[in-house]
Amino acid sequence: MEVGECIATEAPKVPVTKERKIGTDLEKYIAKPYVARALQAPDVGNPDGTKGYPDNGMTVLQQHVAFFDQNNDGVVYPWETFKGIRDLGFDPFSSFVITFVINAAFSYRTLPGWVPNPLLPIYIERIHRDKHGSDSATYDTEGRFMPVNLENMFTKYALTKPDNLSLKELWQMTEGNRAAFDYLGWMASKLEWLLLYYVAKDKQGSVQRSC
Numbered sequence: 001m002e003v004g005e006c007i008a009t010e011a012p013k014v015p016v017t018k019e020r021k022i023g024t025d026l027e028k029y030i031a032k033p034y035v036a037r038a039l040q041a042p043d044v045g046n047p048d049g050t051k052g053y054p055d056n057g058m059t060v061l062q063q064h065v066a067f068f069d070q071n072n073d074g075v076v077y078p079w080e081t082f083k084g085i086r087d088l089g090f091d092p093f094s095s096f097v098i099t100f101v102i103n104a105a106f107s108y109r110t111l112p113g114w115v116p117n118p119l120l121p122i123y124i125e126r127i128h129r130d131k132h133g134s135d136s137a138t139y140d141t142e143g144r145f146m147p148v149n150l151e152n153m154f155t156k157y158a159l160t161k162p163d164n165l166s167l168k169e170l171w172q173m174t175e176g177n178r179a180a181f182d183y184l185g186w187m188a189s190k191l192e193w194l195l196l197y198y199v200a201k202d203k204q205g206s207v208q209r210s211c
């Protein structure tokens with residue numbers, strides 16, 4: 001018998017462990033899927049992450065946020081978030097509201113000191129401090145990427161079509177990830193995944209993993 005062959009991923013007394021399945025053969029596709037990646041975001045179809053995308057020495061979470069840093073100075077001001085959100089296809093009114101929510105929620109923890117800045121800048125250097133609860137754990141607390149947690153998302157919640165999350169399934173995922181009494185985390189996660197749904201959905205209205 002090989003090492004790990006008889007690991008149980010379902011407990012008979014907890015039916016949810018049967019409903020939300022865990023993949024057991026990830027290592028066939030991704031080297032050491034349990035090791036957090038600082039610079040790349042691999043998945044089973046792209047074991048080396050996105051090819052030709054420069055990391056510029058930034059964590060995967062920093063790279064996510066740097067998309068919005070229009071002048072690449074390491075700080076994301078609201079007008080930069082607004083431009084980025086508009087570029088993703090949102091209308092001006094929604095972009096304004098989304099921008100305000102994001103910069104108001106994420107600015108303070110990233111500032112260099114303790115005095116709040118009314119211009120609501122987000123400093124990419126310290127973006128890991130904005131990690132919140134009730135998330136998917138795809139980013140670790142330092143902003144690295146956890147391949148195993150991204151894959152678990154699909155095995156647990158993409159139940160109608162493999163590798164494909166419908167709006168209902170995405171919603172069920174945010175419900176499943178809820179930590180007790182974590183109101184801020186619940187709202188932040190719902191916002192992040194609803195935004196992602198809007199940006200990434202295909203013609204059938206579901207989110208496919210990258211090809």
Ligand code: HEM
Nearest residue numbers: 065068076122130131132135136137138139192193195196
């Ligand atoms: C339309 C634009 C955006 C989309 C679709 C989006 C989507 C997401 C998604 C899906 C996650 C993962 C949440 C989870 O693991 O449960 C995430 C995490 C995060 N995003 Fe965004 N995001 C957007 C804009 C932004 C902006 C503008 C910022 C800040 C400048 C930002 C900062 C973060 C941070 C700090 C996290 C880590 C939260 C955590 O895992 O606890 N995002 N985002």
Ligand SMILES: [Ca+2]
Nearest residue numbers: 069071073075
């Ligand atoms: Ca900037």
